Amino acid sequence: MARVLRSVVTTALAILVIVAVWEGYKWAGQQTGGNWPGTGIELPVSTDDIIMPHVSDIAAELVSDIRDGRSTLPVSVFLLKKAWFTLQEAAIGFFLGSAVGIGLAVLMLRWRVAERGLLPWINVSQTVPLIALAPIIVTWGRNQGLPDIVCISLISTYLTFFPVAVSALRGLQSPDSAHVELMRSYAAPWRTTLFKLRLPAARPYLFPAFKIAATLSVVGAIVGEISIGTKTGLGRSILEFAQRYAVWPERLYASVIGAAVLGLFVFGMISLAERLVLRRTDEVVA
Amino acid sequence: MSTGGDVPAVVVDGVGMVFNEGTGGEVAALDGIDLTIRAGEFVTLIGPSGCGKSTLLRLIGDLLTPTAGGVSVFGRSAHESRTGQDYGMVFQHAGLFDWRKVQANIELPLELRGWSRSDRGARSSEMLDLVKLDEFSDHYPRQLSGGMQQRVSIARALSFEPRLLLMDEPFGALDEMTREHMQSELLRIWGETGTTVVFVTHSISEAAFLSNRVIVLSPRPGRVHSIIDVALGERTPDTREDPDFFAAATTIREALRSVGGAE
Ligand SMILES: Nc1ncnc2c1ncn2[C@@H]1O[C@H](COP(=O)(O)OP(=O)(O)OP(=O)(O)O)[C@@H](O)[C@H]1O
Ligand SMILES: [Mg+2]
Numbered sequence: 278m279a280r281v282l283r284s285v286v287t288t289a290l291a292i293l294v295i296v297a298v299w300e301g302y303k304w305a306g307q308q309t310g311g312n313w314p315g316t317g318i319e320l321p322v323s324t325d326d327i328i329m330p331h332v333s334d335i336a337a338e339l340v341s342d343i344r345d346g347r348s349t350l351p352v353s354v355f356l357l358k359k360a361w362f363t364l365q366e367a368a369i370g371f372f373l374g375s376a377v378g379i380g381l382a383v384l385m386l387r388w389r390v391a392e393r394g395l396l397p398w399i400n401v402s403q404t405v406p407l408i409a410l411a412p413i414i415v416t417w418g419r420n421q422g423l424p425d426i427v428c429i430s431l432i433s434t435y436l437t438f439f440p441v442a443v444s445a446l447r448g449l450q451s452p453d454s455a456h457v458e459l460m461r462s463y464a465a466p467w468r469t470t471l472f473k474l475r476l477p478a479a480r481p482y483l484f485p486a487f488k489i490a491a492t493l494s495v496v497g498a499i500v501g502e503i504s505i506g507t508k509t510g511l512g513r514s515i516l517e518f519a520q521r522y523a524v525w526p527e528r529l530y531a532s533v534i535g536a537a538v539l540g541l542f543v544f545g546m547i548s549l550a551e552r553l554v555l556r557r558t559d560e561v562v563a
Numbered sequence: 564m565s566t567g568g569d570v571p572a573v574v575v576d577g578v579g580m581v582f583n584e585g586t587g588g589e590v591a592a593l594d595g596i597d598l599t600i601r602a603g604e605f606v607t608l609i610g611p612s613g614c615g616k617s618t619l620l621r622l623i624g625d626l627l628t629p630t631a632g633g634v635s636v637f638g639r640s641a642h643e644s645r646t647g648q649d650y651g652m653v654f655q656h657a658g659l660f661d662w663r664k665v666q667a668n669i670e671l672p673l674e675l676r677g678w679s680r681s682d683r684g685a686r687s688s689e690m691l692d693l694v695k696l697d698e699f700s701d702h703y704p705r706q707l708s709g710g711m712q713q714r715v716s717i718a719r720a721l722s723f724e725p726r727l728l729l730m731d732e733p734f735g736a737l738d739e740m741t742r743e744h745m746q747s748e749l750l751r752i753w754g755e756t757g758t759t760v761v762f763v764t765h766s767i768s769e770a771a772f773l774s775n776r777v778i779v780l781s782p783r784p785g786r787v788h789s790i791i792d793v794a795l796g797e798r799t800p801d802t803r804e805d806p807d808f809f810a811a812a813t814t815i816r817e818a819l820r821s822v823g824g825a826e
Contacts (some may be wrong), residue, residue, distance in 0.1 A: 455658040458626050462652045462729075463675050464645050473671070477662050 297437050303329050335534070338527035352528070356514065356535035360388075363498045363511040364517060364539060366426055370433020371494040371543070375487065376443025377434060383471065386449045402404045407497075410435065411504035425505055432504075433497030437490035444486035447477025484551040491543040508556050511536055570638045572727055572759040573600040573623055576691035578616055592618045596632070598778065598787065602726075603771075604758045605753060606697040609767070609815065611823060614787025616763045617731050623761060624650050624729045629651040637726055644727070648676065651720030651758075657712035658720075659704040664689065666700040676723060678788030690718040693752055706775060710741040714800045731763045735742065743803070746772055750798050767819065771811040772798060779815065781822035788822045791815055 287294035305314070306324030313320060322328060339353040381399065385392035409467075411432050452474050460470040500514025511532065517528040575598035582590040592615040600606050608616045621627045625645035636644035644650065649667060651672075659668045669687040670678075678686070680762055691697045694714040704712055712734055722727055732741045753760055764770050770777045774793050781788040793811045795802055802808050 422771060423636070453658075455654050455656060456660070458656075459652060459658055461626060462624055462645065462650050463672050465675050473675070474660070480662075487735075492823050 283354040286551045335530045338531045366498040367494040369430035373436040381442040382413025393501035415505045429501030432492040432501035436493040436497040440486040440489045448482030449475045452478045465488045572602045574635045577632035580630045581630045589617035607762045607770040610780030614780045614782035651725035651728045653730040653733040655735045657716040695719045730761045779818040
């Protein structure tokens with residue numbers, strides 16, 4: 278309980294600091310006419326109301342009304358509804374990507390040759406720009422007759438499998454030779470050693486990777502929505518609001534906050550799962 | 564299993580072990596080892612560091628394959644014995660699984676043998692009783708002292724009544740008092756289970772206190788230098804002050820000196 282309270286307090290403090298820095302910078306910039314104090318040199322980020330709207334205006338935007346189909350609702354609720362779609366895509370992508378990542382790690386563990394053959398390609402795969410890859414995945418998926426939500430989640434999959442594969446491999450290789458020999462002395466088959474020793478030993482390596490993967494899966498889903506041109510989702514809202522940024526910057530910032538909240542939410546879910554799964558050994562350390 | 568009572572527990576026959584054979588970095592670890600260990604015996608391997616004690620133990624346990632000669636265990640090849648799950652092993656570090664409670668650690672080999680949950684539970688509580696850790700069944704290994712962890716490790720190795728218990732410096736990381744206590748415990752358990760034990764140690768007093776026979780190895784490559792019979796009868800705490808005990812220790816010490824190993 279104290280732990281929850283502490284994290285609530287630190288989060289609130291962090292938000293306060295960000296707001297203070299934002300408003301402080303904006304205020305100072307406007308005092309000096311957008312220049313470094315005492316010089317004629319422009320500040321790196323302009324402090325006008327388009328580039329940096331007041332935090333209070335962004336907050337007001339969150340509670341102001343927006344039309345969604347035939348109904349009107351507050352922007353925050355609107356964003357939450359959109360985020361719900363994005364979350365589903367991200368979740369599919371996350372689970373698929375984690376499964377692929379763990380599967381690849383097991384393959385690489387089983388066959389050294391696979392490790393040597395696969396690892397470079399796994400690394401290369403992450404250097405292909407997402408912007409280029411997204412339309413390819415989407416077009417391919419649609420040609421296969423996959424629903425859009427799956428096509429989008431495939432982009433998340435592409436982003437998530439990488440950190441999971443790399444960490445899972447390290448985790449699966451983490452048991453020391455005494456443990457491996459013990460299993461050998463029991464004449465345990467490879468599969469048994471995998472399930473009784475290597476996978477449990479990999480869990481502390483997996484969770485940090487899951488956290489990165491979960492956040493990336495949200496990014497993937499948003500990028501996927503934008504490149505597929507869906508009619509809903511956070512990505513769609515961000516795209517729409519970005520087009521009207523020059524006249525209505527608060528709205529884009531509001532949707533960015535929505536994306537950040539979604540990212541924090543999935544991160545929090547994984548942390549919770551980690552605590553539940555690893556609690557038993559954590560208790561000892563604490 | 565239809566092995567008669569006279570079948571030796573372990574026969575090591577002309578065993579040699581060369582690591583990295585055929586490459587530039589060959590290491591001749593063992594050469595021409597002949598050894599017979601009777602069923603129910605407690606045999607200790609002692610010798611200078613690097614003389615091949617662990618290697619010999621691992622050859623008996625089929626964790627390594629000899630480059631010359633062969634090992635048989637209860638009349639079968641070492642490989643058949645391992646796949647037949649005849650071995651219990653205890654290493655210097657307890658090697659417990661952090662994520663399993665004490666009881667689940669002890670039950671691991673039983674799980675691998677497909678024992679039912681209730682059979683496992685019954686056996687693990689017997690074993691916990693044997694190593695006097697009943698109250699700690701629900702603890703995680705990290706909540707236990709080194710000596711307690713090592714006892715769990717011994718309980719785990721004994722849980723399935725292995726015919727052969729291989730121990731590589733199991734008490735090496737323990738302080739002197741705990742160590743002596745563990746030695747007595749091990750002998751008590753050995754007496755109760757009647758299993759055959761091959762035990763590696765650096766300690767002369769440990770070898771003298773525990774064994775029926777002490778095998779002294781000489782280094783580079785490892786060979787059997789001498790085999791010392793220790794006839795001390797039933798061990799009690801007083802055994803450690805017995806002149807016969809000192810005599811046995813002296814014999815071992817002299818053998819070790821002549822192969823160039825300090826204690
Ligand atoms: N996997 C291996 N590859 C190459 N050489 C090895 C390997 N294992 C052991 N050796 C070598 O074999 C020799 C015997 O090693 P071993 O571990 O059996 O000695 P030991 O008597 O158990 O020593 P200690 O008392 O220090 O534990 C050493 O020279 C060692 O370097
Ligand atoms: Mg050794």
